[in-house]
Amino acid sequence: MRRLILCLLLPLFLAACGAEPVWAPDDAVRKAAFSSGEAPSITLYTVISKNTGAGGHSSLLIDGNERVLFDPAGTWKYPYAPERNDVHYGMTERMRKFYIDYHAREDWYVKVQKVYVPLDVAEELRRRVEAYGAVPKSMCANSVSSSLRGLPGFEEISHTYFPVPLSEMFGKVDGVVSEDVYDGDPRNVHGIQMIRPDEVTHGRTIGG
Template sequence: MKRLILALAAIGVLAGCAAKNADYDQPAPEMAEDSYRHPGPPSLTLITIRSNDTGKGAHTALLISGSERVIFDPAGSFHHPQIRREGDVLVGISPAFWEGYRSMHARDTHHFDTQTVTVSPEVAEQALRLAYARGGVAGAQCALSTSGLLSKLPGFGGIRQTWWPNQLQESFEQVTGVAPTSYYEDYSPVPEGAILGIDRTTVARAEG
C-alpha cells in the first residue's frame, strides 16, 4: 500500500516493546485542541502486531474511542510531528492517522491484528483516564500494561495479566467473543486451514 496517509515527514518504526519512551507521568488533560472524537459508538480495539513467519507477538496497543480517540501505545516507538504523545498515549487519532499507524506497522515481516468491542461511555472514559495516568511504560511491558489496564475495566475483569501479546489476544477473545481481524501489507498469507480447503482466518489486504 502506498504510504501516503502519513507521508511528508512521518516517523514510525516497528520496534516491538523494546523501545522505552520518556518515563514521565501526567494526569489526564482536558480535551485539547488536537484531540479527535470519532462519530461511532464508544469502543476499545486491542491491537496485536505479529510476525508473518512465526506468528509471535511483537507489540500490543489499545485504541480507545470515547470523548476522544487515542492509542495507548505502551513502550511503543511510533512518532509523527502532528501527533502529540502524552506519556504513552497518542492523541488525536483521526481516521487518517489510524490508517497511518496501521500501515506503518503492517509490512512484509509483520501483520496488524485488531479486536474491537463496543463499550459504554463510562467504560471508555475510565479506559482513557487509566491510559493517561499510566505515563511512560518500561520496555517489553506493552502487553503487561495493556492487560493490566483492561482488567480494571467493568466487564473485562476476566482478562489475564500477561507479558505476552499473543496470550493477551487469546484472553481478550475469550472474554469478549471477538476474534482477531488481520491486516497485511506487502505480504500474501496462506489462510489457516487452507490445506483442508477451509479458510478460518479473517484477512484484510491493502490495495494500491
C-alpha cells in the first residue's frame, strides 16, 4: 500500500517541486580540485534518526582522480567547496569531516559505508553525478540509487526512494566497510568554524 500511494503521488510531487540549479564558475571549481592520493573508493553516507531508525538523507563521496561529494538536495554549503548542481568540489579530509559533523547531531547519526573500486568505476560514477543535474527535495536516495545502478560491482543496487533500504543494498556490495558516527564523536573534529558564506571575507583561511 505504501508503494502504491507513493507511485500515485510521485508525479504530482515532482511537478510541484523543482530543483534550483547551482553552477560555480570554472575558476572556482578548478582552484578547489582536490586529489586525496588514496586508492579509488566510493562512500555512501546515510543520515539516520536515532529515535525512529528512519533515513533522513543519502549522499556519495567519490574518490577518483579527484574527490567530489554528490549531496543531492542537500543543505550543506561551504564557500571552499564550490557546487555544481549538488556536486561539491574541494572535498579535502577536513571538508569530509566537516560534512559528517554537520549531519551527526543530537537526534541523528551518520552511517558511513566505504568500498574501494577500480579507478574507471569511480570516474564513471563521477561522470554520472556531474551529468545528473540539480535534484529536487526528498529525491536524494532516488538520485543516488539511480547513479549507482548498473555500475560494475554494484549489481546489488536497485532503484529506491528511501535512504535506509539503499544503505542495506550498499552494504551487500563486496568489500564494503561500515561505521556509525555520532554527535560528539572525536572523529568529527575538523577545526573549521561553521560560518555562513556571506560572512567569509577575502583572504580568510580555513582554521586549524
